[in-house]
Amino acid sequence: MIPTTYFVMLSAVLFTIGVVGVLIRRNALVVFMSIELMLNSANLALVAFAQARQDVGGQVLVFFVIVVAAAEVAVGLALLVAIFHTKRTTNIDEISTLRG
Amino acid sequence: MPQLTWIIALIPFFPLLGFLLNAFLIRNERQAGLVASVMVALSFVVTIASMVILASPLTGQPRLSVMLWEWIRIGSFRVSFGFVFDQLTAVMALLITGVGGLIHVYSISYMRGDIRPVRYFAYLNLFVAAMLILVMADNLLLLFLGWEGVGLCSFLLIGHWFERHSVPPGIVPADAAVKAFVVNRVGDAALLLAMAAIFSRMGSLNFFPNQQLGVPGYLERAGELAFTNLDLGTFGAIGLISAITFLMLIAVTGKSAQVPLYIWLPDAMAGPTPVSALIHAATMVTAGVYLIARNHTLFANAGGTSGWIVAIGLLTAFLAATAAATQWDIKRVLAFSTISQLGYMVVAVGLGGYVAGMFHLLTHGLFKALLFLAAGAIIHGTHESQDMRKMGGLKDTMPTTFRVYLIGALALAGIFPLAGFWSKDEIISHAWFGAQNPGAAILLMLTSGVTAFYVGRQIALVFYGKQRDNTYHAHEPDSTMRNPLLILAGLTIIGGLLNIPGLHFLATYLNPVLEEREVVYDTGRIIGQVALAVVTLAIVGGAGYVGWYLYAKTFVQRIKLGKDDPLVRYLGDLWRGAEIGWGFDWFYQRIVIRPYREVSLFLGDVFDKQGIDGMLVDGPGRLVGRMAQSLRGAQSGFIRSYALMFLVGVVIVLGYFVFRS
Amino acid sequence: MELVVFIITAVIAITGAIAMLLSKNAVHSALFLLLNFAAIAVLYLLLRAPFLFAVQLIVYAGAIIVLFLFVVMLLGAERSEDDHDLLANWQRPLALGLAAALVVEAGYVLFRSRTLAVMSPTSDDLFAEPEKIAAALFTKYLLPFEITGFILLAAVAGVVVLHMQSQQTSSQA
Numbered sequence: 001m002i003p004t005t006y007f008v009m010l011s012a013v014l015f016t017i018g019v020v021g022v023l024i025r026r027n028a029l030v031v032f033m034s035i036e037l038m039l040n041s042a043n044l045a046l047v048a049f050a051q052a053r054q055d056v057g058g059q060v061l062v063f064f065v066i067v068v069a070a071a072e073v074a075v076g077l078a079l080l081v082a083i084f085h086t087k088r089t090t091n092i093d094e095i096s097t098l099r100g
Numbered sequence: 101m102p103q104l105t106w107i108i109a110l111i112p113f114f115p116l117l118g119f120l121l122n123a124f125l126i127r128n129e130r131q132a133g134l135v136a137s138v139m140v141a142l143s144f145v146v147t148i149a150s151m152v153i154l155a156s157p158l159t160g161q162p163r164l165s166v167m168l169w170e171w172i173r174i175g176s177f178r179v180s181f182g183f184v185f186d187q188l189t190a191v192m193a194l195l196i197t198g199v200g201g202l203i204h205v206y207s208i209s210y211m212r213g214d215i216r217p218v219r220y221f222a223y224l225n226l227f228v229a230a231m232l233i234l235v236m237a238d239n240l241l242l243l244f245l246g247w248e249g250v251g252l253c254s255f256l257l258i259g260h261w262f263e264r265h266s267v268p269p270g271i272v273p274a275d276a277a278v279k280a281f282v283v284n285r286v287g288d289a290a291l292l293l294a295m296a297a298i299f300s301r302m303g304s305l306n307f308f309p310n311q312q313l314g315v316p317g318y319l320e321r322a323g324e325l326a327f328t329n330l331d332l333g334t335f336g337a338i339g340l341i342s343a344i345t346f347l348m349l350i351a352v353t354g355k356s357a358q359v360p361l362y363i364w365l366p367d368a369m370a371g372p373t374p375v376s377a378l379i380h381a382a383t384m385v386t387a388g389v390y391l392i393a394r395n396h397t398l399f400a401n402a403g404g405t406s407g408w409i410v411a412i413g414l415l416t417a418f419l420a421a422t423a424a425a426t427q428w429d430i431k432r433v434l435a436f437s438t439i440s441q442l443g444y445m446v447v448a449v450g451l452g453g454y455v456a457g458m459f460h461l462l463t464h465g466l467f468k469a470l471l472f473l474a475a476g477a478i479i480h481g482t483h484e485s486q487d488m489r490k491m492g493g494l495k496d497t498m499p500t501t502f503r504v505y506l507i508g509a510l511a512l513a514g515i516f517p518l519a520g521f522w523s524k525d526e527i528i529s530h531a532w533f534g535a536q537n538p539g540a541a542i543l544l545m546l547t548s549g550v551t552a553f554y555v556g557r558q559i560a561l562v563f564y565g566k567q568r569d570n571t572y573h574a575h576e577p578d579s580t581m582r583n584p585l586l587i588l589a590g591l592t593i594i595g596g597l598l599n600i601p602g603l604h605f606l607a608t609y610l611n612p613v614l615e616e617r618e619v620v621y622d623t624g625r626i627i628g629q630v631a632l633a634v635v636t637l638a639i640v641g642g643a644g645y646v647g648w649y650l651y652a653k654t655f656v657q658r659i660k661l662g663k664d665d666p667l668v669r670y671l672g673d674l675w676r677g678a679e680i681g682w683g684f685d686w687f688y689q690r691i692v693i694r695p696y697r698e699v700s701l702f703l704g705d706v707f708d709k710q711g712i713d714g715m716l717v718d719g720p721g722r723l724v725g726r727m728a729q730s731l732r733g734a735q736s737g738f739i740r741s742y743a744l745m746f747l748v749g750v751v752i753v754l755g756y757f758v759f760r761s
Numbered sequence: 762m763e764l765v766v767f768i769i770t771a772v773i774a775i776t777g778a779i780a781m782l783l784s785k786n787a788v789h790s791a792l793f794l795l796l797n798f799a800a801i802a803v804l805y806l807l808l809r810a811p812f813l814f815a816v817q818l819i820v821y822a823g824a825i826i827v828l829f830l831f832v833v834m835l836l837g838a839e840r841s842e843d844d845h846d847l848l849a850n851w852q853r854p855l856a857l858g859l860a861a862a863l864v865v866e867a868g869y870v871l872f873r874s875r876t877l878a879v880m881s882p883t884s885d886d887l888f889a890e891p892e893k894i895a896a897a898l899f900t901k902y903l904l905p906f907e908i909t910g911f912i913l914l915a916a917v918a919g920v921v922v923l924h925m926q927s928q929q930t931s932s933q934a
Contacts (some may be wrong), residue, residue, distance in 0.1 A: 002763055002764055002807065005871045005872065005933075006767065006771075006806070007808065007866065008867075008871055009690060009867065010771050010774070010775075010804075010870050012863070012864060012867035012868070012871075013775060013867075014774060014775065014778055014797075014862060014869075015863075015924075016776070016860045016863050016864050017775070017778040017779060017782060018817075018861075019747060019856075019860055019863065019922055020782065020856060020857065020860045021781070021782045022740070022743050023740055023743055023744055023747065023772075023852075023856040023860075024738075024782070024812075024853065024856060024857075025782070026859050029790075029791075029829065029832060029833055029836070030781070030782075030787055030790050031789050032829070033781060033790055033791065033794050034781075034782070035783070035820075036794065036825065037778055037794065037797065039803050040797070040798065040821070043593065043813075044801055044804060044805075045803075046916075047808045047810050047813060048785075048808055049806055049888050050808075050889065051808045051809050051810070051888075051889070052811070052890045054885055055889065055898045056889050056893050056894055057897065057901075057902070059810050059812065059813055059889050059894060060894065060897050060898055060902050062813055062814065062907055063812075063816060063894070063898070064811075064902075064905055065788060066816055066817065066820050066821065066910055067820075067907065067909045067912065067913065069825070069929055070820050070821075070824060070825060070836070070913075070916075070918035071822075071912050071913050072916070073825050073827065073829075074916050074917075074919075074920050075820055075919045075920055075923075077832045078919065078920040078923040078924060079830070079923060080832065080925075081832060081835065081836065081924075082923045082926060084836055091736075091740055092739055093740070095870075099735060099737025100734060740852070741852065743856065744852055744856055744859075747856065747859045747860075747863070748855075748859060749858050749861070751862050751863055751866070754863070754866050755862070755866055758866045758869055758870050759869070
């Protein structure tokens with residue numbers, strides 16, 4: 001059996017990579033993808049703990065997360081499309097109306 | 101008769117009523133003048149009646165008094181609003197209401213067509229009321245009320261034409277009014293200190309004991325306190341009475357325009373001429389002399405102060421006379437002349453000659469008012485010119501005016517047998533024989549010489565020669581202006597009879613109040629006095645003639661508008677120094693006014709605007725603004741920056757929990 | 762044996778993630794993400810979660826990545842970012858540093874904490890077979906299950922509304 005710690009560590013690393021992706025990349029879509037990566041890493045950690053505790057609830061939760069993530073991706077991408085209809089760019093730095 | 105003593109309250113009441121009527125009800129110029137004059141005339145009548153009552157043997161008391169109401173009661177400090185009417189008051193009241201009434205009538209014609217005549221008459225009445233309160237007050241606080249009141253009215257009346265930026269000879273009326281008020285204030289402060297000292301050490305502010313109020317009078321306690329001292333802590337101790345009288349002296353220098361606080365009087369000529377006549381010749385300026393006379397018991401016991409009084413009086417008399425000789429403006433000559441003659445009065449009371457001082461006060465009131473009013477006639481007649489270089493030859497074109505002016509001028513110079521001769525002579529004789537101070541007497545005689553000189557000069561410049569400015573046609577004043585002049589001239593001629601040596605009516609009359617030693621007329625005294633009189637007459641006659649001759653004959657061609665006086669060539673800087681009043685004004689401007697202005701400007705611009713406004717008021721605002729501006733940088737609108745901040749927070753918080761163990 | 766599989770899969774996952782990060786072309790990024798999702802699916806298998814393995818591949822790899830690719834193509838976003846970075850110079854190194862710190866903290870927790878170390882996997886391989894998941898899903902977790910239905914409905918509605926709005930603005934423009 002592989003120690004749970006390894007899985008959780010892997011999850012942390014993937015999460016961090018996702019964070020870096022959100023902060024570094026300017027293409028809105030790649031940022032979104034990074035967010036999905038972060039979600040997945042969380043899922044991984046959940047499944048690892050579910051297996052360690054022999055509790056199926058963890059996996060059910062992961063199932064729900066996946067469902068919600070799917071919904072969220074749909075809506076989020078629709079939003080992106082709507083925004084970029086007007087902005088005509090995929091550079092998220094251009095969306096700075098929160099400025100000030 | 102005793103039941104009628106309350107009528108003395110009517111004396112100040114009538115002019116006060118006139119003020120109220122003119123201030124609130126009347127809008128018509130003619131009505132205003134009429135009401136004002138009638139009120140003063142009524143006051144005059146009541147004054148006469150009061151004098152009759154006072155003199156009547158049916159009245160048991162030495163003075164008439166009435167207490168209108170209890171004014172202030174704070175513990176043992178009790179002051180009443182009450183009047184007293186004794187012989188000293190009577191004499192002052194006669195002068196105020198009599199001459200005042202004539203001036204009111206004169207004003208009706210003089211102020212015709214003025215921009216605000218109703219206000220003028222209101223203030224004029226208020227002034228008379230305040231002055232009467234001053235002389236009739238039975239305590240120092242009420243006197244001070246009148247004192248301030250005349251100061252206020254002086255301010256209001258000098259600044260009557262406040263909208264004008266300049267009147268001849270170049271004074272701003274509003275500034276002159278403020279100057280009068282502020283300079284007087286210095287004196288007022290001294291008087292307040294004196295009152296404080298009197299109340300705290302002598303028990304009350306009342307002149308005479310008042311049963312109704314339950315307060316003693318302080319005047320009678322002056323003798324017993326003659327050797328008490330006022331402890332000033334580290335400054336040592338000074339005689340109480342000396343201190344009080346010295347403070348009063350300062351007040352007198354302010355109100356009666358002595359050195360060094362006289363500077364307001366020449367500028368006060370910016371007011372209408374009748375105002376100058378009333379306030380600055382006959383009444384307000386005499387308040388100081390009255391104050392000393394009223395407090396004569398104090399001054400009799402104040403050793404050191406008498407020396408100061410005499411010194412100041414002599415200095416003022418002489419310096420002002422020299423200044424008067426150098427002026428071009430007809431009213432300014434009279435202004436300095438007033439200052440000089442006030443010096444005479446101050447010297448007189450300083451030497452204990454209270455009767456002589458009061459005598460001169462009365463005669464001066466008559467002939468100076470006459471001179472001012474006649475000058476007003478001249479000013480009107482020459483179409484508002486006041487510079488004597490524009491006059492000349494008015495003897496033929498304004499004969500009546502010339503004659504009355506001459507009477508006044510000769511009285512001022514002290515020519516026999518006009519009133520001025522007798523009163524000046526009394527002072528000089530008292531100085532020499534009564535007070536044993538020949539030095540003072542000689543200085544006064546010399547001053548009389550200078551006086552005669554400027555009188556002659558003025559007569560020559562105004563009336564003799566040829567009219568130098570031909571832009572006007574000189575004309576005589578109308579009857580409303582002329583009649584008061586004639587009355588005053590008549591009084592000036594016979595005024596000397598009031599106190600002729602030997603008969604001394606005034607001295608006898610005032611004796612119950614002033615308690616002066618009767619003059620003993622032994623042979624030595626008579627010869628001495630006659631000799632003095634003759635010498636003085638000689639000096640006066642000679643100087644007067646020289647003054648007249650120089651300006652009527654010798655220099656008459658060299659008098660031109662804009663050019664200097666011909667005597668400047670011989671006297672140079674002396675002349676110029678006298679012309680500017682020997683630099684007192686200049687001194688105050690440089691040493692007091694300008695630094696004060698600088699400090700004010702500094703406090704206003706730097707301290708207030710930059711310091712308080714800039715740092716304390718705007719400062720926090722700007723600080724907050726700048727802080728907000730810099731914090732704004734964090735609101736870049738970049739999502740990535742915000743996310744970075746999240747991460748920072750997460751790492752820190754997580755780190756705290758992780759590494760806590 | 763499983764450890765070897767784990768290591769290989771983990772490496773693939775991390776490589777995919779980093780490649781997704783560094784790729785200039787958005788399409789390449791999506792494909793690398795797909796690789797990552799696949800690796801994670803395998804990891805689920807290793808963790809005795811067959812159901813999730815399937816769901817991960819169907820939903821994530823099959824639907825979400827496809828959606829991403831559609832949008833990338835639609836927006837023409839596959840081009841690389843040519844604008845210069847508008848952020849301040851210090852933000853990029855700070856981000857990397859903080860990320861490293863995050864990893865260090867996680868590592869610290871995991872390898873130093875005693876409670877985590879105590880947890881060791883036990884032996885039941887079938888504790889999460891589909892039947893058991895279904896049982897839990899339709900009994901114990903029924904309410905959340907129904908709610909997710911609503912969530913999906915909301916998502917659909919939202920997408921349609923957004924589409925309509927963007928249609929309106931583009932027809933006005």
